[in-house]
Amino acid sequence: MASEICKTISVARLEKHKNLFLNYRNLHHFPLELLKDEGLQHLERLYMKRNSLTTLPENLAQKLPNLVELYLHSNNIVVVPEAIGSLVKLQCLDLSDNALEIVCPEIGGLRALRHLRLANNQLQFLPPDLGRSRELQYVYVDNNIQLKGLPSYLYNKVI
Template identity: 55%
Template structure:
C-alpha cells in the first residue's frame, strides 16, 4: 500500500495533476510526500475520503496553495488547524463524518468558500465567523449537537441551501429570514417549538422541512404555497375550532418569546412602544439623502437590533411588527397539505399587525 501511495503521488507530481484521489488508502497520517519540497503547487482537488486521519498539517496551505476542493469525509479528525484559513482559493470543504468538537474561527477567512459540509460530527456550536463567508451557498451541519445558530449567519447573503437536521435546536434566529437567496431549509428532528414569523416571505425559499419536531404545532402562513415536510410535528389530536384566545392559551400554536403582547380582535389600540418602533422603522426605511436630517436619537443596542430585524411583517399589509402581533389560526384540514400528510394537528398561522388586517386576512389555496 505504501509503495502504491508513493507511486500515485510521484505520478501526480511528474504529470502536474490537478486532481488527486487518495480515498480508501487506510491513511493514519497525512502523506508527507504531498508536503515535500514545493509540494503540489498545481493541485486543485484533493480527495481523501474514508481514511483514518486524525489531524491536518499546519503547512497545508503553504504546500497546496491552489486547492479549490478538499474532501475529508469519513476520517477521525478531531480538530482543524487554524492554518486552514490560509487556503485562499478553497471553494468546497467536506468535513462530514468525523469527530469534530470545535470549529476554529479561522474558517471565516475562507472568503472563496461556496460549500461547507460538517454533518455527523460532535459540534455543539458554530463560530460567529461563519457569517463572514459572503460566497457560501451550501451549509450542512446535520447530525451534530447544536443548540443554537450564530446570529451572524444572516450575513451569508449567498446561502441557498441550509441543512441542520438532527440537532438540538429549540429555535432559529429570525435574522435567517433575511437570507433572500435561501431556497431550501431543512430542520427535521430538532426541538423547535415555533418558526420565525417571516419565514417563507422570501419568494426564493421554496422547500422547508421541519419533520419530527414534536412540539411544533404552527407554521407561518407564508409557507402555505411552499413545498413543506411536517410529518411528525404537533400533537396527534385534532385541533378543535373555538375561540382564538383559548387556542393560544392552550399553547396549540407556539409563539416567539420576544412577543410581549398578543393582540385580540377587540383591541384597536397599538402600544406606544410598538407605534414608536413602527414610526422609526418607516423613517429609516425612507430616510433622506441628507443624513443630517435624521433625528438625533440614540437607541439602546437591543432596540436598534429590533429596529433592523423586526419580529416579522404583517401577512396582510407587510407592516413591520416589533412587540405586538395578531395571530390567526388556519387548521391544516383546510389546506392542500391535509391530503398529503393526513394530519389535522399542524396548522398555519397568519400574523397580522392590527385587528383590521386580521379580520380581512384570508388564506387562499
C-alpha cells in the same frame, strides 16, 4: 500500500495533476509525500475520503495553496488547524463524518468558500465569523446533536 501511495503522489507531481484521489487507503497520517517540496502547487482538488486521519498538517495551506476543493469526510479528524484559513481559493470543504467538536474560527476567513460540509460530527457551536464569506451558499450541519442553535446569518444557507 505506502509505496503505492508514494507512487500515486509522485505521478501527480510529475504530470502536474489538478486532482488527486487518495480515498479508501486506510491512511492514519497525512502522507508527508504530499507536502514534500513545492511539486504539488498546481493541485486543485484533493480527495482523502474514508481513511483514518485524525489530524491535518499545519503547513497544508502553504504546500497546497491552490486547493479549490478538499474532501476529508469519513475520517477521524478531531481538530482542523488554524492554517486552513490560508487556503484562499478553497470553495468546497467537506469535513462531514469525522470527530470534530469545534471548528476553528479561521474557517470564517475563507472568502471563496461556497460549500461547507460539517454533518455527522460532535459540534456544539459554529464559529461566529463563518458568515463573513459572501460566497458561502451551503452549510451542512445535520446530525450534530450537541449543536446549540445556529447563528442567524446561516438561516438561509443551512441544509
